[in-house]
């Protein structure tokens with residue numbers, strides 16, 4: 001394989017700003033008006049608490065999931081659709097927030113991957129359709145859940161529809177899950193099930209609380225999103241921990257690389273949106289369904305709004321001392337949520353179409369003035385290019401990406417690897433990229 005020597009100072013930032021027309025078309029299908037209507041419908045069920053009445057035809061979680069499953073079935077039933085309906089149904093046992101065994105149903109679609117060599121690889125996106133009032137054990141109180149998490153749920157439908165007729169290389173799951181407010185029990189079951197089925201979840205994202213644009217302090221922001229990811233992985237063996245400490249790669253965990261990927265391709269495909277890579281697993285001492293997947297060893301992140309209003313989360317609607325509480329439809333900013341959804345459509349589209357990533361990347365130099373990286377190209381005929389990412393060792397965001405061509409090593413004169421972080425990705429001719437793979441150390 002051809003080797004390449006590059007002068008890093010000479011290359012422009014992000015040489016690869018090409019957009020794949022296929023992905024642009026997917027992104028363009030995201031419709032703010034339809035997302036508003038979806039959230040309005042979800043709110044109309046009064047409460048979607050996981051332990052609310054499953055049999056009432058108009059109110060409660062049972063009515064909500066029946067409607068949702070119908071929507072997913074309609075998407076899968078469209079002419080030309082490749083999408084297939086997906087259901088994960090089980091009975092959750094008694095727990096801290098579950099007073100009696102309750103049936104939980106995760107519902108959505110799968111878009112089957114087309115590359116037989118990667119048939120078990122998948123991207124999973126979830127939003128949780130359950131909601132909660134002030135008392136998480138009160139099945140009667142109103143819990144509109146417009147933003148938490150009608151916003152994420154509306155995106156599961158929107159993305160299912162946008163990707164329904166597409167032919168990605170790897171399988172895509174768009175799933176509305178329940179049981180989030182009851183302790184992430186729905187997503188935990190889903191993650192365990194996929195693991196048991198041998199599904200290799202390359203990347204998972206939970207969209208949770210992603211549609212309110214006015215913070216509790218009155219500050220408005222409808223052009224920024226936050227992407228949360230863990231640093232040191234939830235699941236790590238001794239050898240992996242040793243390598244992480246040796247490389248100082250706390251900020252280059254698989255989840256963090258996926259977060260940066262969503263930032264890069266999200267901003268590329270959703271014009272006017274800025275995504276912040278937040279250097280923590282979630283908001284402080286809080287959680288969402290990505291944690292269930294991280295717990296099973298999968299690469300998982302959370303997408304959320306920029307400015308939260310806690311008066312509108314986990315609150316029974318009411319006015320108290322002049323303050324209005326409750327997660328109502330009026331504060332769901334559909335154009336903002338659509339902007340976030342387009343970002344995800346762009347990132348999932350690019351990753352879904354991308355070739356297999358480089359294998360076994362290693363730092364082939366140390367204690368030398370020149371930097372050298374090596375890797376093995378995957379046996380994927382769609383690999384057209386290798387992209388080298390770099391950033392200074394005191395920075396979070398990739399500062400440059402270099403198109404190297406179809407090579408399996410690179411030498412960088414006068415680049416001390418101690419002062420930089422690197423990762424390599426493969427790209428196809430359309431510019432879709434694999435997840436960047438940070439280099440490890442060579443076997444000694």
Ligand SMILES: [Zn+2]
Pocket residue numbers: 128148149180208209288
């Ligand atoms: Zn939530």
